[in-house]
Amino acid sequence: MLNILIVGNGQCGNRILDAINREAFGKKSRLAKFYSQQKYKSNVQTIAINTAVNDLKEMKFTKAKDRIHIPHLHGVGANRNVGKHVFEDNKTHIMRQIEERGNFDVCFVITSASGGTGSSFTPMLVKELKEKYDFPVYAVVVLPFREEGTLYLQNAAFCLRDIRESGADGIILADNQFLKQMGGNVESAYNGINDMVARRLLFLLDALDSEMMMVTDLGDFKTVMSGGAGLATIGFYEADTDMPVRSAIQKALSPSGLLFSSDVYKEASRAMVIIRGDKERLSIDEISTEVEKLSSSVGHVFKGIIVRDGELPQVLAVLTLESASELENLYSIAVDAIKYERDKKERVATVKDVDRAFSQIDGMDPSY
């Protein structure tokens, strides 16, 4: 049995963590977690960390003892410098909370790249974890909608770089911009995206701790994640009643199945494909053909098959990327955003008009 730690930092990280707990505890009741066992096979510990107490209160499926409030106003207002200071001041407290939960085989830290709290806490937390423990730590990072503004874009660019430099064993990307077709308004898009990420992570955890017909395990996952440029994405698809497993694999690998835009046949470096379902529906020939097609363009593909009676075929693909053209696009607009913010700051520093206006009343008092 694997011991797994999942940390959700900041609002986005908290919400995805809550979606994971909802799936794991069953959706029936808000109070299900108090009465029923979680559905994880592994020993999974979840911790939500945030500076904004309201974000923590909003969580419905994560136990109160698993929500750690780091007091700082109502968040750090997308300012990563403030966030870094707040983490540093509270590092001992945060690390003690983790230590108290025991030993782990693997850890996932979930965050948005673009806010203040999660994006600054995550690289620092990963660094602390890597210095203290020897289990692998993977960051699950949500990229912003491109129209969300210059501060979010520049945060995303610096956050990703910081996470890579933190010693993380890999970064799994999910992109709000790419996934925004999930829902009509922002809230339902968020919920849809959070559910997608939660479902994929739970499937992965299940697969890493399963008795499989063909086995993939944590060791294989580590090998996949260590390939490429340290960046990865996850694809998933559940077949309809009549869909052959071959089509489900193709769909999981196609843009509509992925969390981050990529042509995996061109950009992937290593992969792990796990197929789960009723034995009758899992044609070994079809599976082998599709996996060979992928391995002929990406190199090594680990293959896992989990037999579950009565289940429709579901396919999960973890893919590390050796190049990511979409990330290059993001960085090129982030550079414009950084320049824009810098120029604005310089302008504000040199423009004295407002000071001049105020100085006109220096030494005067209001008369009533």
Ligand SMILES: Nc1nc2c(ncn2[C@@H]2O[C@H](COP(=O)(O)OP(=O)(O)OP(=O)(O)O)[C@@H](O)[C@H]2O)c(=O)[nH]1
């Ligand atoms: N997918 C998804 N993205 C979210 C969600 N909530 C916020 N985001 C995205 O996260 C980014 C903002 O980061 P947050 O996680 O809200 O910020 P934070 O880490 O709490 O930091 P501060 O609020 O600045 O202290 C934006 O790009 C949002 O689009 C969510 O529930 N799901």
